[in-house]
Amino acid sequence: MDIPYTVEARPDTGLYNAKVGIWLFLASEVMLFGALFSTYILLRVGAPEGFWPHGWLNIPVGTVNTLVLITSSITTVMAWASLKMNQFGRFKFFHACTLCLALTFVGIKSYEYHDKFMHYEITLKDGRIADGHLVKRTADQVVISGHYVEDRKELFDLRAGGPPHEHTEITIPQAQIKKMENYGPWHTTYLAIYFTLTGLHALHVIGGAIVIGFLWGPGSKLWKTDPDRFTNRIEISGLFWHFVDLVWIFLFPVLYLL
Amino acid sequence: MQASTHAIPHPHVHEEHHEEAGFWSKYVFSTDHKVIGIQYGFTALCFLFFGFCLMLVMRWQIAHPGQPVPLVGPLLETLLGNMAAKGIVSNDLYNSFGAMHGTIMVFLAIVPLAFGAFGNYLVPLQIGAPDMAFPRVNMASYQFYVLGGVIMFFSFFIPGGAAQAGWTSYPPLAVAIPTDGQTFWLAGMVLLITSSLLGAVNFIATVIQLRAPGMTWMRLPFFVWAQFVTGFLLLLAFPPLEAAGVLQLMDKVAHTSFFLPTGLAVGGNLANVSGGGNPLLWQHLFWFLAHPEVYVLILPAMGIVSEIIANNTRKPLWGYKSLVYAVLTLGFLSFIVWAHHMYLTGMGTKIATFFQTTTMIISIPSVIILSCLFISLWGGSIRFNTPMLFVMAFLPMFGIGGLTGLPLGFSYSDIHLHDTYYVIAHFHYIVAPGTIFALFAGIYFWFPKATGRMMSEFWGQVHFWASLIFMNLIFQPMFAQGMAGMLRRMADGGANYSTAKVPDAIGGLSPHMMGLHTYILWAAVGLAFAQIPFIFNFFWSIHHGKPAGSDNPWNSTTLEWQTPTPPPHGNFATVPHVYRGPYEYSVPGHATDFTPQNQPD
Ligand code: HEM
Ligand SMILES: [Cu+2]
Numbered sequence: 001m002d003i004p005y006t007v008e009a010r011p012d013t014g015l016y017n018a019k020v021g022i023w024l025f026l027a028s029e030v031m032l033f034g035a036l037f038s039t040y041i042l043l044r045v046g047a048p049e050g051f052w053p054h055g056w057l058n059i060p061v062g063t064v065n066t067l068v069l070i071t072s073s074i075t076t077v078m079a080w081a082s083l084k085m086n087q088f089g090r091f092k093f094f095h096a097c098t099l100c101l102a103l104t105f106v107g108i109k110s111y112e113y114h115d116k117f118m119h120y121e122i123t124l125k126d127g128r129i130a131d132g133h134l135v136k137r138t139a140d141q142v143v144i145s146g147h148y149v150e151d152r153k154e155l156f157d158l159r160a161g162g163p164p165h166e167h168t169e170i171t172i173p174q175a176q177i178k179k180m181e182n183y184g185p186w187h188t189t190y191l192a193i194y195f196t197l198t199g200l201h202a203l204h205v206i207g208g209a210i211v212i213g214f215l216w217g218p219g220s221k222l223w224k225t226d227p228d229r230f231t232n233r234i235e236i237s238g239l240f241w242h243f244v245d246l247v248w249i250f251l252f253p254v255l256y257l258l
Numbered sequence: 259m260q261a262s263t264h265a266i267p268h269p270h271v272h273e274e275h276h277e278e279a280g281f282w283s284k285y286v287f288s289t290d291h292k293v294i295g296i297q298y299g300f301t302a303l304c305f306l307f308f309g310f311c312l313m314l315v316m317r318w319q320i321a322h323p324g325q326p327v328p329l330v331g332p333l334l335e336t337l338l339g340n341m342a343a344k345g346i347v348s349n350d351l352y353n354s355f356g357a358m359h360g361t362i363m364v365f366l367a368i369v370p371l372a373f374g375a376f377g378n379y380l381v382p383l384q385i386g387a388p389d390m391a392f393p394r395v396n397m398a399s400y401q402f403y404v405l406g407g408v409i410m411f412f413s414f415f416i417p418g419g420a421a422q423a424g425w426t427s428y429p430p431l432a433v434a435i436p437t438d439g440q441t442f443w444l445a446g447m448v449l450l451i452t453s454s455l456l457g458a459v460n461f462i463a464t465v466i467q468l469r470a471p472g473m474t475w476m477r478l479p480f481f482v483w484a485q486f487v488t489g490f491l492l493l494l495a496f497p498p499l500e501a502a503g504v505l506q507l508m509d510k511v512a513h514t515s516f517f518l519p520t521g522l523a524v525g526g527n528l529a530n531v532s533g534g535g536n537p538l539l540w541q542h543l544f545w546f547l548a549h550p551e552v553y554v555l556i557l558p559a560m561g562i563v564s565e566i567i568a569n570n571t572r573k574p575l576w577g578y579k580s581l582v583y584a585v586l587t588l589g590f591l592s593f594i595v596w597a598h599h600m601y602l603t604g605m606g607t608k609i610a611t612f613f614q615t616t617t618m619i620i621s622i623p624s625v626i627i628l629s630c631l632f633i634s635l636w637g638g639s640i641r642f643n644t645p646m647l648f649v650m651a652f653l654p655m656f657g658i659g660g661l662t663g664l665p666l667g668f669s670y671s672d673i674h675l676h677d678t679y680y681v682i683a684h685f686h687y688i689v690a691p692g693t694i695f696a697l698f699a700g701i702y703f704w705f706p707k708a709t710g711r712m713m714s715e716f717w718g719q720v721h722f723w724a725s726l727i728f729m730n731l732i733f734q735p736m737f738a739q740g741m742a743g744m745l746r747r748m749a750d751g752g753a754n755y756s757t758a759k760v761p762d763a764i765g766g767l768s769p770h771m772m773g774l775h776t777y778i779l780w781a782a783v784g785l786a787f788a789q790i791p792f793i794f795n796f797f798w799s800i801h802h803g804k805p806a807g808s809d810n811p812w813n814s815t816t817l818e819w820q821t822p823t824p825p826p827h828g829n830f831a832t833v834p835h836v837y838r839g840p841y842e843y844s845v846p847g848h849a850t851d852f853t854p855q856n857q858p859d
Contacts, residue, residue: 001388001828005467013466017391020463028455028497035498035543039505039516042539051534185514189534192514196505 007228022236026243033247036197040254043189053190055159056183058112062256065108066248072101073245076212076238083231088223091234095216098241102209109202116191119183120144121155124176131155132167134182142172142180194255201251204244211237289393290827294400295379296708302371305407306694309362310786312355317782319347320751321775341419352749353422354439358410360425361443364551365450366407368693372558373454373492374403376700377461377485379708383818383825384479386470386834386856391463399456406449413442424747426548429517429540433509434524444507451500454492461489470817472836476582477855479816479840480575483582484561487589488554495550495593502543509535516540538603545596553592555689556656557585559696560627563649566703567631569814570646571638572851574841577630584623584630591620601669602676610669617667624660628653644718648699651726652692659688662737677747680740683733691729698725698792705796706811710823711803717791724788731781735774742771751775813852816840820854 009016044052075097082090115133122130122142132146147165149155181187185195215233222230288294315334318327324346327334331345341351378396382389390396413420418437421427432440465486469478478486505516513531517540520533568575575581597605597613632653640646662684665671675681698721705713743765744752753759757766810819817836821829834856842853 001830001833003388003391003393003468010467015467017463017467020466021392021395021459024459024462024493025455028459028493031494032497032501035501035546036505039501039539039543042536043516043534046536047534185508185512186532188532189515192508192512192516192532195512196508196514200504 040193054157057256066252068105069245072098076241080234116183123179125178289397291378291390299375306367312359317779321779323750349749354420357421386817387468388828390460399453402453406446409446444503447503451496458489458492470834477839480564481561484557488557491550495547498543499547545599549596550592559693562696562700566645566649568841570641572843576634584626588623601672645699645703647722648695652695655691678740679736679744683736706806713799714795717795721792728781728785815852
């Protein structure tokens with residue numbers, strides 16, 4: 001006996017096996033990200049007044065990335081629809097777009113990560129805090145492009161319209177530095193959840209891109225022998241891709257805007 | 259392959275084709291649900307044994323704190339070095355054995371055995387399917403499980419040893435312990451969770467999609483229902499723990515502070531962390547999984563018990579529909595009771611009230627299930643074979659475990675009982691003489707299907723009676739110890755709080771309570787000996803047991819018995835049609851006292 005309903009739908013459920021599988025898998029993914037979003041909420045409401053960061057991320061860059069992902073969702077649907085219309089060439093084109101967009105997203109995200117890792121908060125022995133991007137670091141001094149603050153709290157609200165601050169080049173002798181730490185996940189719980197959520201999301205993007213890349217390249221041979229099964233695979237990977245997109249639609253406002 | 263959906267013109271050609279498959283693809287990288295089920299079963303039984311050995315060593319240590327472990331002491335020292343210097347279990351080693359005993363028993367032994375092994379082997383057969391819906395995913399699920407198990411096992415031998423913060427891994431302690439055991443634990447858990455998720459997706463999809471024609475929902479054997487609900491629990495409850503595991507891993511490796519509060523001091527010094535985290539958050543995420551997880555431990559057992567009861571009482575289960583609705587309700591409610599493990603954390607009385615209420619409500623479906631099973635015995639002409647004996651013991655043992663849960667479910671009585679041996683006794687009654695007995699019953703019951711031979715009835719009964727006695731001797735005294743205030747997880751078994759040490763301390767542990775440790779130790783040794791007949795019986799019977807004589811030696815109605823023995827790749831020669839419910843035993847006017855589900859009217 002062969003396993004039934006691998007390609008055609010089971011009459012009483014109206015679904016083929018893999019479609020049931022992917023929906024179940026996505027349900028578990030909802031719980032996974034749900035737990036992480038809950039973590040975000042708990043950490044945020046638990047933060048002391050004034051110490052939850054605002055405006056630390058670059059909204060235009062985030063917006064571009066959102067548009068990139070939304071567009072990739074559209075090309076994914078177009079790719080699937082092309083197969084349904086029996087136009088393999090169009091499918092190839094649209095899914096090539098999806099792949100490029102996925103890579104663009106990851107590229108922009110890495111740029112944002114890099115920016116955070118180059119950003120330092122330096123506590124001086126005299127109690128002042130210097131904050132800015134690293135320009136140069138030698139054995140006896142550190143140069144950053146940033147500014148001094150008296151109160152650490154000033155670093156937390158960087159929304160537009162707040163008090164302006166000028167970025168100048170500051171040179172600090174190593175001997176004066178008490179603590180120097182970049183804006184990695186260890187810096188604050190905000191950055192911790194930011195890196196975890198977006199990192200996990202990025203892993204999903206990369207995983208999805210690998211699957212789509214496979215189906216676009218070597219996997220597409222299946223089209224010649226079993227077009228229905230191949231179309232189903234594109235549908236399944238597409239559902240996953242929409243989900244990844246959807247997660248970002250939640251991540252963007254939560255991390256960038258609120 | 260293609261042809262078999264029609265009329266299988268050349269069955270022999272097919273069989274030969276499969277015979278040729280090499281050893282590796284047949285036994286190691288197989289995608290056949292039955293082979294995977296047996297792989298799961300065998301691996302899980304090994305872990306069960308290993309977890310049991312850890313427990314024996316711990317039991318020695320708390321009965322005789324600071325004395326070298328007899329027999330295995332030198333071995334421990336060679337393998338683990340300083341942790342077991344002179345063959346004595348150090349406090350760190352005790353903690354690590356405790357944490358790993360719990361982890362191994364829950365995640366590497368019982369769940370893989372109950373869900374991975376029994377579920378895999380039986381669910382496709384019972385619903386009349388040729389295999390799982392996604393055979394390769396099924397294989398991957400087993401491989402992730404093995405990988406997770408290897409990492410957990412390997413962690414004993416790294417410097418500093420395995421995780422030490424309990425199977426619950428509460429931070430900040432779990433993060434603050436300066437060894438890498440916890441990191442291994444977290445990595446292992448992420449793999450095990452991945453394995454469970456793949457399994458769960460597969461089980462649910464299989465039941466939804468691959469039921470044979472005529473196998474309507476209300477004709478599913480109760481075992482399938484139990485596994486189906488278990489699948490949903492794993493699917494939806496595990497991801498939050500996966501998230502929590504990732505967060506703790508970040509705390510451990512990337513030095514974030516998800517669970518580390520501001521001002522955390524470790525060893526008297528301010529920890530070098532950003533702070534701002536929330537230790538309670540871990541507990542919420544952990545118990546959001548771990549309460550449903552306890553139902554993952556028990557539901558498959560209930561499924562096994564139901565099948566064996568119906569078969570050996572020769573009458574339908576009493577209240578099949580109530581059972582189905584009860585198990586669905588149970589599954590749903592198990593997601594909203596988790597914080598009954600956290601009454602003493604200071605989460606607040608309002609929240610505690612909510613969780614006390616839901617906890618009391620969830621005992622209703624549990625009681626319904628147990629009552630249905632008890633009532634099913636009524637008026638039956640019961641066959642007391644080994645599987646049935648284990649099942650008959652399961653019922654009261656589970657009853658004791660469940661009833662002792664009620665005082666834990668109220669915050670006012672839990673204040674006294676929380677974190678004591680009473681809790682240990684409570685859940686062990688459910689899992690050890692409960693679930694494990696059901697699993698034993700299942701092994702004796704389905705052994706003839708997998709091998710074509712019966713296990714020895716005599717040695718089965720020896721195994722049963724000895725296990726029953728020693729199980730109770732082990733766990734019954736723990737209720738008393740717990741009520742006397744003995745805390746769990748103490749490397750000296752509470753000697754520091756005994757009246758022997760501080761004679762006039764109020765509430766100190768009396769010599770009598772401390773002395774029970776010695777009895778429990780020897781009962782545990784007895785339980786170990788009681789497993790010897792089982793192990794021999796099991797391996798001996800594979801080749802030398804009494805031949806089962808037919809494909810259906812127990813005269814059962816469900817579909818797994820209507821296949822050749824052992825079932826071939828693809829299970830059924832032709833698609834089975836189902837005409838009736840799962841438990842048509844002793845139908846009046848019928849020639850035999852059982853009517854298989856695939857027998858036309
Ligand atoms: C049916 C009614 C049940 C009730 C009312 C109940 C209630 C509770 C409560 C309130 C606790 C927390 C006690 C404490 O830490 O102070 C607890 C612990 C526990 N229960 Fe149950 N329970 C029930 C059934 C079960 C079942 C069916 C299982 C497993 C198969 C189970 C397994 C456990 C485990 C493993 C723990 C201890 C976890 C730990 O702290 O390590 N319980 N139970
Ligand atoms: Cu619970």
